Amino acid sequence: MRLTLSLAILLALPGVAAAEEQCKFSEPRSLDLQLTGVKSVLFEVASNDLHLDASPGGGGKLGGRACAARVELLKSLTVTQKRIGDKLVVSLNDDRRFSFGNSYSYLDLRGSVPNTMLVQFDVGSGDAQINGAAAVSADxxxxxxxxxxxxxxxxxxxGSGDVELEDLGALRVLAVGSGDLKAREVHGAAEVAKVQSGEIKLHGVAGNIKIGTIGSGDVDIRDVQGNVNVESVASGALNVRKVRGDLSVAHKGSGDIDVSEVSGSTRVPTDK
Structure with a gap:
């Protein structure tokens, strides 16, 4: 009786009620990954949710549920796989081309992959997570x-999304648009090609940091064992704290550069 009452009270809370409403109808979904001879796996997440753990062994699988506002929408939610060379492509599909009003539908999956291969993600507006992989790429x-x-x-x-990284061997960032990227405990080097209007935080980097261009965005760097080299800061902001090596910024526009606790040499353009 106590459990029933507690559940009733819990479901009466606005947050819990909203969560239940977001999966009014559901069906199970599962997929055993065909990984024989595969060197990398690409997960096409789209607007769905996918959480993975990488573990020893050669097997992998996905399991979870399809959620929808109406029961007839469930049939459009599928999980498929195909082989392209030595890569396995796993697609989380919603076959509907359009959705209107309160007609949500999505996949909510958990799964495992081997911890010996490259795991790639193509994420649209969904939510993806992976722990313990050998190497990862994410778009x-x-x-x-x-x-x-x-x-x-x-x-x-x-693009405009959020990426959070923790405890990784090395980092390469191709671009950040208007979104955010946060990385901490980088055990090697970190390289960032360009930051547009978004924000990057790099905290705890054991190697060197190399940054290309910072547009109107913000870059915050702290606790670096190596050197920090930045090609240019346009109208954005660069904040650097606690660098054991050298710091150099080649070009500066109207942006702001704030530097402190650099053990090596500091070369930063002066304001004109």
């Missing part, structure tokens, strides 16, 4: 991506 549109405990390098490209 994130407006969604969220969390990557933790990666032995090798993480490669990321961010």
């Amino acid at each position: 994130v549109g407006s969604g969220d991506m969390t990557i933790r405990h990666t032995k090798g390098r993480v490669t990321a490209k961010v």
Whole structure:
């Protein structure tokens, strides 16, 4: 009786009621990954949710549910796989071309992959997470991506979404648009090609940091064991704290540069 009453009270809370409403109808979904001879796996997440753990062994699988506002929408939600060379492409599909009003439908999946291969993500507006992979690449549109405990390098490209990284071997960022990328505990080097209007935080980097261009966005760097080299800061902001090596900024526009606690040499353009 106590459990029933507690559940009733819990479901009466606005947040819980909203969560239940977002999966009014559901069906199970599962897929055993065909990984024999595969060197990398690409997950096409789209607007769905996918959380993965990488573990020893050669197998992998996905399981979870399809959620929809109306029961007839469930049939449009599928999980498929296809082989392209030595890559396995796993697609989380919603076969509907358009959705209107309160007609949501999405996949909510959990799963496992081997911890010996490259795992790639193509995330639209969905939510993806992976723990313990050998190496990871992620192309994130407006969604969220969390990557933790990666032995090798993480490669990321961010549109307007959010990417959070923790405990990784090395980092390469191709571009950040208007989104955010946060990385901490980088055990090797970190390289960022360009930041547009978004924000990057790099905290705890064991190697060197190399940054190309900072447009109108913000870059915050702290606790670096190596050197920090920045090609240009346009109208954005660069904040640097606690660098054991050298700091150099080649070009500066109207932006702001704030530097403190650099053990090596500091070369920063002066304001004109």
